[in-house]
Amino acid sequence: MKKYIVSCCFLLLTLGLQAQNKWTLRECIDYAIENNIEIKQQYLSVKNSEVDLSTSKNSRLPDLSGSAGQNFNFGRTASAATGVYEANSASTTNFGLSSSTPIFTGFRIPNEIKMYELNLLAATEGLKKAKENLELQVTSLFLDVLFKKEILKVYQEQIKLSKVQVERTQALVDAGKVPASQLYDIKAQLAKDELNATVAENDLDLSSLNLAQALNLLDAKGFDVAEPILGDVIGDNISSILPADQIYQVAVVSRPHVKEAEYKVESSKRNLKVAQSGYWPTIDLGLSYNNGFDHIYKSEYDNKSISEQLKNNSREVIGLTLRVPIFNRFQTRNQVRGARINIENRELELDNVKLALFKEIQQAYQSAVAAQSKFSSTEIALEASQESFNYAQERYDIGKSTVFEFADAQTKLLTSRSEQIQAKYDFLFRAKILDFYRGTKIDIK
Numbered sequence: 001m002k003k004y005i006v007s008c009c010f011l012l013l014t015l016g017l018q019a020q021n022k023w024t025l026r027e028c029i030d031y032a033i034e035n036n037i038e039i040k041q042q043y044l045s046v047k048n049s050e051v052d053l054s055t056s057k058n059s060r061l062p063d064l065s066g067s068a069g070q071n072f073n074f075g076r077t078a079s080a081a082t083g084v085y086e087a088n089s090a091s092t093t094n095f096g097l098s099s100s101t102p103i104f105t106g107f108r109i110p111n112e113i114k115m116y117e118l119n120l121l122a123a124t125e126g127l128k129k130a131k132e133n134l135e136l137q138v139t140s141l142f143l144d145v146l147f148k149k150e151i152l153k154v155y156q157e158q159i160k161l162s163k164v165q166v167e168r169t170q171a172l173v174d175a176g177k178v179p180a181s182q183l184y185d186i187k188a189q190l191a192k193d194e195l196n197a198t199v200a201e202n203d204l205d206l207s208s209l210n211l212a213q214a215l216n217l218l219d220a221k222g223f224d225v226a227e228p229i230l231g232d233v234i235g236d237n238i239s240s241i242l243p244a245d246q247i248y249q250v251a252v253v254s255r256p257h258v259k260e261a262e263y264k265v266e267s268s269k270r271n272l273k274v275a276q277s278g279y280w281p282t283i284d285l286g287l288s289y290n291n292g293f294d295h296i297y298k299s300e301y302d303n304k305s306i307s308e309q310l311k312n313n314s315r316e317v318i319g320l321t322l323r324v325p326i327f328n329r330f331q332t333r334n335q336v337r338g339a340r341i342n343i344e345n346r347e348l349e350l351d352n353v354k355l356a357l358f359k360e361i362q363q364a365y366q367s368a369v370a371a372q373s374k375f376s377s378t379e380i381a382l383e384a385s386q387e388s389f390n391y392a393q394e395r396y397d398i399g400k401s402t403v404f405e406f407a408d409a410q411t412k413l414l415t416s417r418s419e420q421i422q423a424k425y426d427f428l429f430r431a432k433i434l435d436f437y438r439g440t441k442i443d444i445k
Contacts, residue, residue: 094292106280278332
């Protein structure tokens with residue numbers, strides 16, 4: 001009961017902190033890595049590889065086994081002295097110990113150990129790869145939340161502006177400078193802006209939920225992210241936009257999924273040597289100890305004492321066993337052939353991983369350049385839309401333009417702002433991806 005109460009208090013404390021604190025990008029990434037089920041499965045895969053390596057290393061050790069038996073014999077047997085069949089019931093007890101140590105295995109054991117070491121390294125890189133994939137996913141979702149937050153702010157500002165225009169239009173109607181129909185039209189525009197804000201708020205809630213689910217949070221209620229001060233997005237991140245070839249030279253020797261593929265190639269080569277060990281003879285050292293005692297169920301028979309029988313019946317053996325493979329139905333030959341095919345397959349997988357990496361970097365570079373160009377264009381378009389809106393607002397305030405002209409200018413400004421915000425976060429994400437390929441830790445402060 002006490003343990004249950006402590007667990008509940010800890011859960012409530014966690015949820016309380018979650019509701020009060022805003023999550024930074026690094027906090028989201030670290031929490032996701034700590035609680036992601038697939039990452040935990042990758043951890044288990046690494047642990048399993050460690051067990052395989054330990055098993056292969058311990059195969060050098062001698063083994064030890066014990067045996068014991070109890071037999072009861074009933075019936076008649078011919079006497080060796082007289083040839084007459086006599087009842088000869090007896091019991092026999094025996095026990096023993098045996099041990100064998102591999103002396104030479106055709107280099108199978110050292111090659112197996114090296115193969116499992118490479119498998120462990122590959123599993124470790126696979127764990128890193130899974131963490132980095134999750135890191136990119138969380139970063140994308142985090143930036144999407146920031147984008148939706150800014151879009152919502154734009155719509156909320158638009159509502160404030162429309163409310164001001166409603167008040168001004170009401171004054172113009174009261175003064176008899178504009179017809180009442182314009183008041184109805186600007187109120188309709190206000191209702192449209194409020195609807196847009198509601199849709200934007202729902203989109204933000206959905207994006208926040210997607211991020212919370214990626215973190216495997218038990219309860220997404222109250223979950224929110226910290227909004228970093230981005231400053232000059234282009235100026236602060238332009239150094240990340242390096243040529244694809246230059247980034248690839250760094251990424252191809254540092255990316256976990258490339259290393260994983262390389263370790264698998266080397267492991268397959270060791271597996272070939274393991275298969276080839278079947279062509280070699282093997283030598284084992286054997287040790288054994290056996291003993292036992294009998295009891296004949298005949299009154300006239302003088303059974304010796306157990307201690308005397310154990311003293312006389314003990315048998316110790318030490319010896320070497322040489323096994324020379326002569327013919328095993330081509331099993332070794334086919335295992336070697338299969339191992340060679342596996343090497344070729346692993347090498348093709350490595351080539352494919354490197355080629356895919358280069359393509360990804362090329363696409364990321366082109367996307368970053370395009371996002372930078374789009375951001376610059378949206379800034380120019382935003383300035384033009386702002387000037388157009390200011391002019392339309394001045395004309396509307398003095399009653400020289402209609403609500404539709406003012407609303408059109410307002411819509412164009414809203415569109416330009418939205419496109420500018422989208423281009424900003426798109427460029428930021430592309431720049432972070434290029435940093436990611438160069439091995440730089442993803443963070444937004």
